[in-house]
Amino acid sequence: MAPHIYHAERLDHFMARVNTQYYAETPFLSDFITAPEISQVFGELLGAWAITVWQGMGSPPKLILAEAGPGRGTLMADALRVILRQAPTMAEGLSVHLVETSPRLRQVQAEILQPYTQPVWHKHVEDIPAGPMILLANEFLDALPVRQFIQTSTGWHEHYVANKTLELISCAPPSLPDSRVLEPNTVVEVCEQAQHIVRGLAHRFSHSPGAALFIDYGHSTDSTGDSLQALRHARPTPPLQAEEGEADLTTHVDFTALLAVARKAEVPSYGTENQGDFLQHLGLKERTEQLASQASAQDAAMLRSAANRLSAPDKMGQLFKVMAITSPTLPVPPGFTKGPVA
Numbered sequence: 001m002a003p004h005i006y007h008a009e010r011l012d013h014f015m016a017r018v019n020t021q022y023y024a025e026t027p028f029l030s031d032f033i034t035a036p037e038i039s040q041v042f043g044e045l046l047g048a049w050a051i052t053v054w055q056g057m058g059s060p061p062k063l064i065l066a067e068a069g070p071g072r073g074t075l076m077a078d079a080l081r082v083i084l085r086q087a088p089t090m091a092e093g094l095s096v097h098l099v100e101t102s103p104r105l106r107q108v109q110a111e112i113l114q115p116y117t118q119p120v121w122h123k124h125v126e127d128i129p130a131g132p133m134i135l136l137a138n139e140f141l142d143a144l145p146v147r148q149f150i151q152t153s154t155g156w157h158e159h160y161v162a163n164k165t166l167e168l169i170s171c172a173p174p175s176l177p178d179s180r181v182l183e184p185n186t187v188v189e190v191c192e193q194a195q196h197i198v199r200g201l202a203h204r205f206s207h208s209p210g211a212a213l214f215i216d217y218g219h220s221t222d223s224t225g226d227s228l229q230a231l232r233h234a235r236p237t238p239p240l241q242a243e244e245g246e247a248d249l250t251t252h253v254d255f256t257a258l259l260a261v262a263r264k265a266e267v268p269s270y271g272t273e274n275q276g277d278f279l280q281h282l283g284l285k286e287r288t289e290q291l292a293s294q295a296s297a298q299d300a301a302m303l304r305s306a307a308n309r310l311s312a313p314d315k316m317g318q319l320f321k322v323m324a325i326t327s328p329t330l331p332v333p334p335g336f337t338k339g340p341v342a
Contacts, residue, residue: 008160008167015145021245022100033258034139036075038111039306043078049334051087052136056331057132057209061093061173068099068125073109080116097128101154126200135212142250144193147253149174151184159206164240176235178260187226189251198258202265202325205266211326216317218253227252255323259341262325268340270324270333276317279310
């Protein structure tokens with residue numbers, strides 16, 4: 001019998017590998033439902049948001065409208081429908097770029113977007129070509145892999161995965177972009193990939209017109225802790241116990257760290273706003289009532305229920321946060337009640 005070979009894999013490497021497999025093989029939305037699928041109003045409001053941001057850029061004749069983690073393509077389809085109707089000049093110069101690695105999801109996106117455009121796909125945000133750009137990212141950052149560190153009495157350690165359990169291996173202290181105090185015996189999560197994306201976008205926007213909007217569940221505090229979670233067959237499951245590729249692994253987004261990255265890059269950053277407040281500022285209630293007035297009583301009730309699910313504090317309204325970064329010359333983007341984060 002061959003001897004057992006012990007192998008420990010860093011947590012972020014494990015997450016990246018199993019999530020790539022999950023999104024390549026699992027029917028999308030079989031385990032969760034995202035905001036664009038809850039109500040068409042969500043994507044429509046982001047389409048109107050993009051129009052206003054484009055106008056704040058000086059209405060450039062050519063514009064890249066990009067989405068990271070586009071799911072089935074529903075958000076982009078709803079946004080494009082609004083842009084075509086309300087800003088035909090913008091639509092004429094628009095090229096749509098999607099950051100998606102799953103071949104199966106790319107096929108679904110192509111079918112849904114076929115009436116509007118032929119998108120261009122990329123594996124990474126930094127692969128999007130140069131030019132004025134607006135990037136939308138809803139529930140994208142939460143699926144990016146994180147590293148987990150913990151300081152014990154014997155120094156700093158990092159979580160590795162071995163035999164479906166977490167093990168601690170000695171390491172150097174983690175590097176964080178903000179100045180929070182790291183408490184002993186508390187897990188500290190670092191999403192290097194998210195920080196890399198924000199840093200790259202900030203560099204891009206420092207010399208080219210652009211804006212990026214991030215919407216995700218997470219926190220904007222200095223809190224730390226283990227937020228790794230998993231869904232399998234639409235139910236919570238221990239993150240490491242499911243067969244690899246059968247569960248969606250996510251963590252809460254550390255918006256505090258991402259805002260600090262943007263500040264260090266010296267580009268304006270906004271947020272975080274609660275999703276409920278952000279959508280209400282964009283006109284969630286008004287657009288929902290407009291659609292409800294034209295619908296059957298049953299459909300109107302469904303529209304109002306969907307709007308409540310997106311915005312109520314005890315549902316998605318407070319758990320989901322909204323952050324934006326922009327070029328220095330752009331005005332405050334719609335939906336944000338305060339100026340850039342100092």
